[in-house]
Amino acid sequence: MPENLSIRIDGEYVPAEAGQTILEVARAAGKYIPTLCWLENITPVGACRLCIVEVAGVGRLLPACTTPVQDGMSVTTNSEKLLRYRRIAIEFLLAERNHQCAVCVSNNHCELQAMAQKLGVTHSRYAYGYPRLPVDLSHERYVLDHNRCILCTRCVRVCAEVEGAHVWDVASRGTRSMIVCDMNHPWGEAQTCTNCGKCVQVCPTGAMAEKGYAVEEMSKRGANVTRLVRLGGRL
Amino acid sequence: MKKLVIHPVTRIEGHAKIDVYLDDAGHVADTHFHVTQVRGFEKFTEGRPYYEMPGITARVCGICPISHQLASAKTCDAIMAVSPPPAAVKLRELVHAAQFVQSHALSFFHLSAPDLLLGFDSDPARRNIFGIIEENPELAKAGIGLRKFGQDLIEGLAQERVHPGWIVPGGVNAPLKPEVRDRTLAALPAARAAADRALETLKGALDSFSEEIAHFGSGPTMYAGLTNESGEPDWYDGLLQFRDASGGLVAADVRACDYPEFIGEAAVRRSYMKAPYFKPRGYPGGVYRVGPLARVNVAQGFGTPAADRELAEYRQRFGECPQSSFLFHYARLLELIHGIEKIERILEPATILSKHVRARAGVNALEGMGMIEAPRGILIHHYKVDESGAIRWANLIVATGHNNLAMDHDIGEVARHFVDGNNFKEGMLNRVSALVRAYDPCLSCSTHANGMPAVTIALRSSDGELIKMVD
Ligand code: SF4
Ligand code: FES
Numbered sequence: 001m002p003e004n005l006s007i008r009i010d011g012e013y014v015p016a017e018a019g020q021t022i023l024e025v026a027r028a029a030g031k032y033i034p035t036l037c038w039l040e041n042i043t044p045v046g047a048c049r050l051c052i053v054e055v056a057g058v059g060r061l062l063p064a065c066t067t068p069v070q071d072g073m074s075v076t077t078n079s080e081k082l083l084r085y086r087r088i089a090i091e092f093l094l095a096e097r098n099h100q101c102a103v104c105v106s107n108n109h110c111e112l113q114a115m116a117q118k119l120g121v122t123h124s125r126y127a128y129g130y131p132r133l134p135v136d137l138s139h140e141r142y143v144l145d146h147n148r149c150i151l152c153t154r155c156v157r158v159c160a161e162v163e164g165a166h167v168w169d170v171a172s173r174g175t176r177s178m179i180v181c182d183m184n185h186p187w188g189e190a191q192t193c194t195n196c197g198k199c200v201q202v203c204p205t206g207a208m209a210e211k212g213y214a215v216e217e218m219s220k221r222g223a224n225v226t227r228l229v230r231l232g233g234r235l
Numbered sequence: 236m237k238k239l240v241i242h243p244v245t246r247i248e249g250h251a252k253i254d255v256y257l258d259d260a261g262h263v264a265d266t267h268f269h270v271t272q273v274r275g276f277e278k279f280t281e282g283r284p285y286y287e288m289p290g291i292t293a294r295v296c297g298i299c300p301i302s303h304q305l306a307s308a309k310t311c312d313a314i315m316a317v318s319p320p321p322a323a324v325k326l327r328e329l330v331h332a333a334q335f336v337q338s339h340a341l342s343f344f345h346l347s348a349p350d351l352l353l354g355f356d357s358d359p360a361r362r363n364i365f366g367i368i369e370e371n372p373e374l375a376k377a378g379i380g381l382r383k384f385g386q387d388l389i390e391g392l393a394q395e396r397v398h399p400g401w402i403v404p405g406g407v408n409a410p411l412k413p414e415v416r417d418r419t420l421a422a423l424p425a426a427r428a429a430a431d432r433a434l435e436t437l438k439g440a441l442d443s444f445s446e447e448i449a450h451f452g453s454g455p456t457m458y459a460g461l462t463n464e465s466g467e468p469d470w471y472d473g474l475l476q477f478r479d480a481s482g483g484l485v486a487a488d489v490r491a492c493d494y495p496e497f498i499g500e501a502a503v504r505r506s507y508m509k510a511p512y513f514k515p516r517g518y519p520g521g522v523y524r525v526g527p528l529a530r531v532n533v534a535q536g537f538g539t540p541a542a543d544r545e546l547a548e549y550r551q552r553f554g555e556c557p558q559s560s561f562l563f564h565y566a567r568l569l570e571l572i573h574g575i576e577k578i579e580r581i582l583e584p585a586t587i588l589s590k591h592v593r594a595r596a597g598v599n600a601l602e603g604m605g606m607i608e609a610p611r612g613i614l615i616h617h618y619k620v621d622e623s624g625a626i627r628w629a630n631l632i633v634a635t636g637h638n639n640l641a642m643d644h645d646i647g648e649v650a651r652h653f654v655d656g657n658n659f660k661e662g663m664l665n666r667v668s669a670l671v672r673a674y675d676p677c678l679s680c681s682t683h684a685n686g687m688p689a690v691t692i693a694l695r696s697s698d699g700e701l702i703k704m705v706d
Binding site: 102103105107134135137138140143188211212213214215216217 | 282283284286287289290291294400403404408595597623624625
């Protein structure tokens, strides 16, 4: 029997067990915390910082998706300060690469765009980087456009944990980080890729898409992928 | 020498600047038309998947995005080596005709009617659509209604008015909804009446503009336009015809893929536009015009009854191949009438409701060209891709670009005739701007490649000192 903990979220006592994350506890209690890199049933990594929360007595903001609950914790999921920082996180994502919604296959179906709208981000106050990044069109059916990648690593985790192929990884560091295929090969030459398309379906933006789709046509079915993992069957 | 600067030229699509140089006697010595904005679409599409091009190039222009989407989709069809299903072709033609109607309505009612109805010398503060609303509310209403007719049809087809993603490589992404067809057919009589009213108004005003008709760029040029085999305008899929100033056929039935043999492109000093010319005659001898006047001069007839009746009257008045750029207005209204008839023709057969509207394929050719008539004239897209479908090279030849040389020449002529530096009046420079408006140039389009669209006119003395600036 897991140990029951006494946790308060936004002032309310909620059921919690040792080993759960703040996000899991909050979701089970019907409390909304915004997320972007997190995927149901897949190992969380805390890449996007959208899910930050305030924990009483802790001087910094903590990502709810990776922070385990502790007995006596009191968590705030919504405040002016949190909203400010969540907006900053989105603005950084927008400024880092080339997110041109108007010409994107995922326009109107994009989780980054939807989150920006939800949080009231209309533009980035930070200078856009406009990096020159490649588009990998080498795969027969899919395309990877690094310009639209937010490095959430959903593709990496789903490929490794659900498909078991582990085609994707992150190479380099900081702003130079890139999603790479096998040992940095064009996708079309990947030895490990099973062409299953799970990465495409869970990618939150238009970075991964099926080929041949025009502007706005790429809507995704990420839940079909994450449902494949039995609840609690985390690796 | 003195110099007049018109900057920005108003009531046009985009921004431009005209310098008018006066000699010491106060006469016009020279004129320069500049477009000063750098844009670079051809460069930044490198490496993008070809099938994104209709969406990206639509952003060249907020006035005629449909034209770019269509030219781009046709280019993609060529790269995929597919023929879109017949209903898709008809639907593309339909959205194209709707775009012509709304664009021509905008050009006439909103941008040009103020000069034509209120007069070139009327109070500039009132010389706009609001002046028209005061002076002739019925006409203003007709104009707004007609534009809405076109916009509504576009929205009905594509769900969005300005930059729809409905036109896709291989066809369109959704069939026509029966209710959109019924709604459009029901709105046709009012649209026809509005177009007739516009043409009657223009015809009634023509007599007061004989001086403008005679001096608005009447310099002879060649003409280019797309027609079908019977010589009727085919805006979506016609073959390119070149006629000389007297109407003689110089090159016939040129296909999109053969355009490089016939069209050369020169970089223009002082401007970010490129100037296309008819290659066999060289630069700058091969100046030709495109757009409504050119299309009407190139075609034998419209092939639709109402437009053909009006065309007969037009030709009786001005001959088979008139040169005056003022007649762009007249030709545009003939096309407006034809466009409405075309919409009706396309909507009538039940096959237009077919659900089969998209062909799919991968990269089957490494190069593709697509050519259409945009409301302002011939538009060509040309892409080269690698085996994976990444754009290696792209070239866009836009309508306004073809008219650059002719427009530059005509500005000189209008300025020399109407501008008097010793007795300067605002209406003089307005005629220079009006000449530009007659062409209805789209300067955001024409600078897609390297480069400020509204026009400003500056009057400068021989030592370059600014005498007067007119916005
Ligand atoms: S490609 Fe998509 S799923 Fe993969 S890291 Fe980038 S944004 Fe995330
Ligand atoms: S959802 Fe927790 S950091 Fe992304």
